[in-house]
Amino acid sequence: MPSYMLLIYDNPANWASVSPEDMQKALEKYMAWGGKLRSSGAYLASHKLADDVGKVMRGRGQARVTDGPYSETKEILGGYFLVKAANYNEAVEYARGCPSLEFGGTVEVRQVDPMTEAA
Amino acid sequence: MNLVASPEVLVDHLFRSRAGQMVSYLTRLLGPEHLDLAEEAVQEALLKALQNWPYAGVPENPAGWLFRVARNAALDAIRHRTMAGEKNTEFATQRLRDAEAVVKDKSDDRLEEQLRDDELQMVLMCCHPALSSEARVALSLKTVGGFSTREIARAFLSDERTIAQRLVRAKRQIRESSIAFELPGGDDLALRLESALAVIYLMFNEGYAAQSGEDLVRHDLCGEALRLGQLLAGSSVCTPQVDALVALMAFQAARLAARVDASGELVLLEDQDRAQWDRGLIALGFRYFARCAAGRQISSYHVQAAIAATHARATTGGDIHWQTILELYDQLMDLSPSPIVALNRAVVIAKLQGPEAALGALRPFLEDSSLRNYYLLPAVRGNLLLEIGDREAAADCFRQALERPCSEPEKRFLQRKLKECEQL
Numbered sequence: 001m002p003s004y005m006l007l008i009y010d011n012p013a014n015w016a017s018v019s020p021e022d023m024q025k026a027l028e029k030y031m032a033w034g035g036k037l038r039s040s041g042a043y044l045a046s047h048k049l050a051d052d053v054g055k056v057m058r059g060r061g062q063a064r065v066t067d068g069p070y071s072e073t074k075e076i077l078g079g080y081f082l083v084k085a086a087n088y089n090e091a092v093e094y095a096r097g098c099p100s101l102e103f104g105g106t107v108e109v110r111q112v113d114p115m116t117e118a119a
Numbered sequence: 120m121n122l123v124a125s126p127e128v129l130v131d132h133l134f135r136s137r138a139g140q141m142v143s144y145l146t147r148l149l150g151p152e153h154l155d156l157a158e159e160a161v162q163e164a165l166l167k168a169l170q171n172w173p174y175a176g177v178p179e180n181p182a183g184w185l186f187r188v189a190r191n192a193a194l195d196a197i198r199h200r201t202m203a204g205e206k207n208t209e210f211a212t213q214r215l216r217d218a219e220a221v222v223k224d225k226s227d228d229r230l231e232e233q234l235r236d237d238e239l240q241m242v243l244m245c246c247h248p249a250l251s252s253e254a255r256v257a258l259s260l261k262t263v264g265g266f267s268t269r270e271i272a273r274a275f276l277s278d279e280r281t282i283a284q285r286l287v288r289a290k291r292q293i294r295e296s297s298i299a300f301e302l303p304g305g306d307d308l309a310l311r312l313e314s315a316l317a318v319i320y321l322m323f324n325e326g327y328a329a330q331s332g333e334d335l336v337r338h339d340l341c342g343e344a345l346r347l348g349q350l351l352a353g354s355s356v357c358t359p360q361v362d363a364l365v366a367l368m369a370f371q372a373a374r375l376a377a378r379v380d381a382s383g384e385l386v387l388l389e390d391q392d393r394a395q396w397d398r399g400l401i402a403l404g405f406r407y408f409a410r411c412a413a414g415r416q417i418s419s420y421h422v423q424a425a426i427a428a429t430h431a432r433a434t435t436g437g438d439i440h441w442q443t444i445l446e447l448y449d450q451l452m453d454l455s456p457s458p459i460v461a462l463n464r465a466v467v468i469a470k471l472q473g474p475e476a477a478l479g480a481l482r483p484f485l486e487d488s489s490l491r492n493y494y495l496l497p498a499v500r501g502n503l504l505l506e507i508g509d510r511e512a513a514a515d516c517f518r519q520a521l522e523r524p525c526s527e528p529e530k531r532f533l534q535r536k537l538k539e540c541e542q543l
Binding site for chain 1: 129132133134135137138161162165166168169170171172173174175177265266267268269270339
């Protein structure tokens with residue numbers, strides 16, 4: 001079965017004045033979503049990326065290294081989930097439950113190229 | 120790190136209750152002049168949890184994780200302020216560095232005790248007499264209660280900006296008056312405790328005034344007031360007055376759910392389904408009520424708790440001991456006379472001596488300006504007039520009551536009454 005990356009973009013500024021109670025409610029939604037992915041067997045891995053903008057390397061030969069491309073935009077790539085799904089439709093259904101969508105974030109769904117998974 | 124993926128491991132209200140503890144803990148280390156910094160560090164820790172736990176799972180000791188991250192965030196922030204030229208930050212920095220930031224596990228009683236002390240001192244700081252009484256309530260809810268500015272605004276039917284400004288002013292006042300984070304002694308303690316009880320009482324009543332169907336945040340006020348009351352009652356500063364207030368709040372809170380029926384309509388105390396009363400809270404009420412009798416001095420909280428206890432003792436609506444309640448209201452009028460107490464007393468007089476006598480008892484308060492916006496005065500009068508058959512005057516009263524601020528179920532109740540007057 002192919003694997004899909006669910007890349008989750010969030011805007012941390014959205015949470016600046018949210019109450020502890022509401023933050024916990026949001027967190028519980030995330031945990032319930034992640035729990036469902038796990039119990040359905042779709043879950044493969046998930047990681048939170050560090051809060052900085054990262055580094056971007058460009059060029060031929062000697063690469064030029066700059067700070068990440070996201071420093072000007074408010075949304076940052078917060079982390080990803082790697083899931084197994086039959087096809088894009090199913091992967092999108094998994095992503096649909098991601099609470100970030102409810103809180104103004106974005107989820108990008110990308111299939112891992114099956115050729116790289118052949119082994 | 121041991122991680123658990125299940126959402127059930129998060130204790131209800133963990134963030135809210137730990138937020139108050141963390142702000143108090145950091146304020147002790149940083150000093151009250153850095154209260155805002157403590158709040159920001161806590162917000163950051165909660166945000167970090169929200170950003171990390173979905174991917175990595177909930178850590179084995181969530182509270183310990185939050186405390187550690189909040190302390191580090193505070194250290195970072197104070198370092199920035201020092202670099203930006205702020206003076207006198209060495210002490211705060213040193214104390215943060217030295218602090219055992221780890222809530223090791225739940226069995227660490229000594230640490231939990233320290234956290235309770237921190238919260239207690241925070242409440243007493245927020246209730247400093249130098250602050251306006253409105254600021255005391257808002258600040259207590261924000262710092263100890265873990266309420267957001269928006270939630271406080273919603274709870275007090277105010278707007279967010281007003282509350283935000285009130286909080287900013289209060290924090291400035293704390294800095295300018297050099298209000299300390301400490302357990303005051305002697306007369307100062309008595310004064311501060313009295314103020315804290317008034318704040319808790321106000322918090323509770325504000326929440327109690329809300330009806331179901333309205334914002335639930337307002338009911339959370341009752342829960343927080345009860346929690347703060349128990350915090351004081353379980354501490355070294357407890358007096359019989361504290362116990363009396365906790366008893367009063369527990370009795371009242373026990374009836375919260377029974378005040379509206381299944382269709383959201385208001386149910387008067389004597390018609391309430393007593394099976395719906397919260398037995399646990401009633402028992403809690405009686406426990407504290409027994410404790411408050413230990414004092415020699417009788418406070419208004421004592422008398423109010425005694426009234427609530429009398430209601431709680433009645434097994435049916437017809438079983439209420441109105442004579443005892445009237446005597447208690449007489450006592451309350453002696454201790455702390457107010458038009459609202461008089462109004463409640465008049466309702467009891469109606470039960471014992473009939474509507475005419477009650478109308479007579481109300482007469483001196485009809486022109487009282489403090490009751491001008493209080494819908495219950497005309498509502499009660501309307502009921503009494505209806506009882507003696509003066510339908511026109513009763514209808515006038517209900518119309519008057521409807522023009523005053525009240526909740527939706529209350530409004531519907533008054534409209535039903537008004538229709539009753541017009542139909543008969």
